[in-house]
Amino acid sequence: MMDPxxxxxxxxxxGAALAVGTVAAGASVSKxxxxxxxxxxxxxxxxxxxxxxxxxxxxxxxxIAYGVRSHYVTSKRxxxxxxxxxxxxxxxxxxxxxxxxxxxxxxxxxxxxxxxxKGSFIPDIDPARHTLMIDGLVGRPRIFTMxxxxxxPSVTQFHFxxxxxxxxxxxxxxxxxxxxxxxxxxWTGVLLSTLLEECGLQHxxxxxxAEGAEEVKGASTMxxxxxxxxxxxxxxxxxxPLRPQQGFPVRLIVPGFEGIFNTKWLRHIKAxxxxxxxxxxxxxxxxxxxxxxxxxQIGPKSVxxxxxGGQKLPEPGWYEITGLAWSGGGAVRKVEVSxxxxxxxxxxxxxxxxxxxxxxxxxxxxxxxxxxxxxxSRTTDAIGQVQPTREEVAKALGVPYTPKFRVPxxxxxxxxxxxxxxxxxxxxxx
Ligand SMILES: Nc1nc2c(c(=O)[nH]1)N[C@H]1C(S)=C(S)[C@@H](COP(=O)(O)O)O[C@H]1N2
Ligand SMILES: [Mo]
Numbered sequence: 001m002m003d004p005x006x007x008x009x010x011x012x013x014x015g016a017a018l019a020v021g022t023v024a025a026g027a028s029v030s031k032x033x034x035x036x037x038x039x040x041x042x043x044x045x046x047x048x049x050x051x052x053x054x055x056x057x058x059x060x061x062x063x064i065a066y067g068v069r070s071h072y073v074t075s076k077r078x079x080x081x082x083x084x085x086x087x088x089x090x091x092x093x094x095x096x097x098x099x100x101x102x103x104x105x106x107x108x109x110x111x112x113x114x115x116x117x118k119g120s121f122i123p124d125i126d127p128a129r130h131t132l133m134i135d136g137l138v139g140r141p142r143i144f145t146m147x148x149x150x151x152x153p154s155v156t157q158f159h160f161x162x163x164x165x166x167x168x169x170x171x172x173x174x175x176x177x178x179x180x181x182x183x184x185x186x187w188t189g190v191l192l193s194t195l196l197e198e199c200g201l202q203h204x205x206x207x208x209x210a211e212g213a214e215e216v217k218g219a220s221t222m223x224x225x226x227x228x229x230x231x232x233x234x235x236x237x238x239x240x241p242l243r244p245q246q247g248f249p250v251r252l253i254v255p256g257f258e259g260i261f262n263t264k265w266l267r268h269i270k271a272x273x274x275x276x277x278x279x280x281x282x283x284x285x286x287x288x289x290x291x292x293x294x295x296x297q298i299g300p301k302s303v304x305x306x307x308x309g310g311q312k313l314p315e316p317g318w319y320e321i322t323g324l325a326w327s328g329g330g331a332v333r334k335v336e337v338s339x340x341x342x343x344x345x346x347x348x349x350x351x352x353x354x355x356x357x358x359x360x361x362x363x364x365x366x367x368x369x370x371x372x373x374x375x376x377s378r379t380t381d382a383i384g385q386v387q388p389t390r391e392e393v394a395k396a397l398g399v400p401y402t403p404k405f406r407v408p409x410x411x412x413x414x415x416x417x418x419x420x421x422x423x424x425x426x427x428x429x430x
Contacts (some may be wrong), residue, residue: 075101077095077097077098077114079094080180081171094113096180097176097183098180099308100175100305100306100308102305102324105358106185106238109237109238111183112185112245113180114246122214122244125249125265130145130213131267132269133269134269136269136270136272137204137271140198140199140200141199149250154236155188157355159232159256160182160298160357160359161182161183162259162301162326163181164410166181168303168413169406170404171430173310173426174308175304175415177309178415178427179415181259184358185238186236186238186239187237189233189236189250190233191230191233192227192231192252193229196208196227201228202271204273205271206273206274207222207271207276208222208227208270209272210252210263211266212263220263221272221276224271232255235249246264252266256299256327298410299328299379299387299412300327300328300380300381300386300387301326301327301412302325302335303323304337304375305323306319307419308323309425309426312425313419313423314423318367318368319366320365321348321363321364323361325359327382329382330356330382332360333379333381333382335347335362335378337375339366339373342374342376342414348363348377349363349364362377368423372420374419375417375419376417377415387412389413389414392413403429415428
């Protein structure tokens with residue numbers, strides 16, 4: 001370890017040091033506090049490296065070929081709360097993304113949440129042997145190779161996926177446990193509408209069934225309208241091929257629909273004129289053609305990722321409250337933040353351009369006074385839907401509201417985080 005260099009560091013800060021690239025992370029050199037690096041005097045600041053002091057490491061072949069993150073960065077996925085993954089029967093597999101550590105809007109592919117409904121094993125598919133068959137109510141049924149798919153015009157879009165099991169409750173300690181079954185990525189592929197037109201989709205087709213390659217097929221029935229709107233047959237993710245857990249070599253992206261519809265290891269699409277029951281219709285969700293026609297839409301939903309459960313504000317002062325907002329109804333239009341448990345709301349700043357059915361990061365500068373606070377976020381989407389409270393959901397369902405009320409099915413209600421006087425952050429539902 002290097003020696004602390006408080007004197008040289010103080011000098012650095014005293015001088016016109018802003019232009020110097022060696023100012024340590026954590027050194028507060030301006031009046032405006034940065035997120036997670038609040039104003040702190042030299043007494044609490046970490047020792048900074050002197051020039052040429054940081055150890056140098058030779059890059060291994062692996063580092064040269066593909067790259068690895070800093071060994072100081074240890075953020076990782078964990079099994080979703082109450083869902084050992086894989087479980088004793090090897091059936092369940094739900095690993096949650098570390099949202100508390102996320103910055104920006106894209107999840108690193110290695111940290112994208114992963115869910116399989118019926119098995120912890122995943123297909124190991126040779127892309128040279130993989131095909132996608134499109135048949136049913138089409139004039140020209142076809143079998144596409146991966147090479148065929150890549151000859152069609154491609155689209156590249158940001159979209160989130162969220163598992164219907166992403167249901168926050170009083171038991172969750174961190175935002176990874178409460179909201180970690182959603183992730184956002186850049187997806188590249190060919191529009192399903194392009195392929196269906198190529199195959200001569202017939203007018204009688206009202207639904208389509210998508211099947212994956214594994215034993216239980218992960219099949220779902222979806223409205224043909226959705227297929228003709230924005231569904232992507234995706235082979236690319238964040239600038240490289242899909243990862244095996246994300247459906248390599250090809251999957252469906254069904255923007256804004258519950259995660260289960262985003263069929264991975266996609267091998268078959270059939271155009272049909274009736275809703276077809278599949279494995280996915282049993283147990284996991286209550287399913288009906290009426291619900292399906294309405295679209296199984298996620299959200300609007302948002303959550304504060306900093307400060308969130310398990311984190312701690314070191315001292316009173318300025319912080320950026322930041323988090324993610326998304327909706328199956330379209331782009332995020334607005335995010336509001338409350339620091340007084342919903343008595344008053346302030347507009348947060350949206351970072352970058354909100355994309356339809358994609359995570360959008362928001363930020364709100366807040367001067368914490370050292371008192372107890374419950375902080376909330378709430379989003380409004382492009383079609384005017386507002387993220388509800390738990391009380392509002394209970395009322396809409398016609399059930400009496402109690403603090404123990406558990407939102408059934410997809411839960412897009414407002415998430416509270418409680419900040420105690422010592423700066424520690426805990427679940428506001430607990
Ligand atoms: N073929 C297949 N597709 C599947 C599944 C599956 O088990 N098999 N799981 C679904 C579920 S429940 C979800 S939430 C999403 C998760 O996508 P991800 O693992 O890329 O995050 O994939 C869906 N697609
Ligand atoms: Mo899921």
